[in-house]
Amino acid sequence: MQELSIQTSERTQLLDITAKVAAAVRADGRRDGIVTVFVPHTTAGLIINENADPAVRHDLLDKLARLIPEKEAFYTHAEGNSDAHLKSSLVGHSAQIILEDGKLQMGVWQAIYFAEFDGPRQRQVWIKIT
């Protein structure tokens, strides 16, 4: 298992970690299998989405914040980040990427994003190849 260390800079943020995951795969040396990427946090997750127009990431976080606002009168969790827990549960904490010929097999428009929902924080991402 390899560990990436990530510093986020906003409360909610999508950080492209595709190149870091690819570098970890090269360092491992295996050329065929499944790459499991796992986020060991409860207020962050993983999203696969478009790597081109940054407006996609902006709209995605904007709409998600309108659906699941940071403040709601009925929230009971004292830390005030219930929205982040729900968002991370919805997008999920792992991705499974096919590895062939030493390359991550992804669509031409796809990137792997670390989804920060309660930053800024120092975060980890775990990677294992099977």
Place this chain on the structure above:
Amino acid sequence: MQELSIQTSERTQLLDITAKVAAAVRADGRRDGIVTVFVPHTTAGLIINENADPAVRHDLLDKLARLIPEKEAFYTHAEGNSDAHLKSSLVGHSAQIILEDGKLQMGVWQAIYFAEFDGPRQRQVWIKIT
């Protein structure tokens, strides 16, 4: 890795691909492991849901469209498909199905659906057994 080719016919649609995934598994020949099904697009995803009453699929897409409408005044992405990007991020791009005795292990009511959110388009699904 095997590739399925899928033609969708609506803007949003749930297409049952269970039989195609099962055929790909038989063609591979392995009888035990994990089947990873992966969608290499950013405006489509994968859903596991009920294979019986079509009303379930109708209600699922209908409610999702009301939560995340195609048009919102605040969307900034010029292609006008921000809703599709968000929906695909929420349902996810892969499924992991247990394979034993040569059979996909799924619940009696479960099917694997290709979730089209910005069709109609020609789409791909990748399958790998480990």
Place this chain on the structure above:
Amino acid sequence: MQELSIQTSERTQLLDITAKVAAAVRADGRRDGIVTVFVPHTTAGLIINENADPAVRHDLLDKLARLIPEKEAFYTHAEGNSDAHLKSSLVGHSAQIILEDGKLQMGVWQAIYFAEFDGPRQRQVWIKIT
């Protein structure tokens, strides 16, 4: 493949199954790989979330019920549980956990929850290590 049997007691409920999954992994004996946890139902799913303050689970189910209410005038599925089908599609039916040194590798605040959305029912969870 191992099977857990779970009895839920509410219509919607998050049940911590981390200890049961860990016990299944010890029973299997393998010490390294990926643990796939799979829910073979269409009105339940799996969530990884906080294991400490129960208010997090309360707020998560509460907000989800407000976004996706049990009753909507436009639902067509006669069984009246369209909300449960959509919720399970959004949170997903499986988790992949890294296994090293015989231990599930999870964050200190993370637990694996069986997410019941149409209980109470007798439910199953399948576990396979690769």
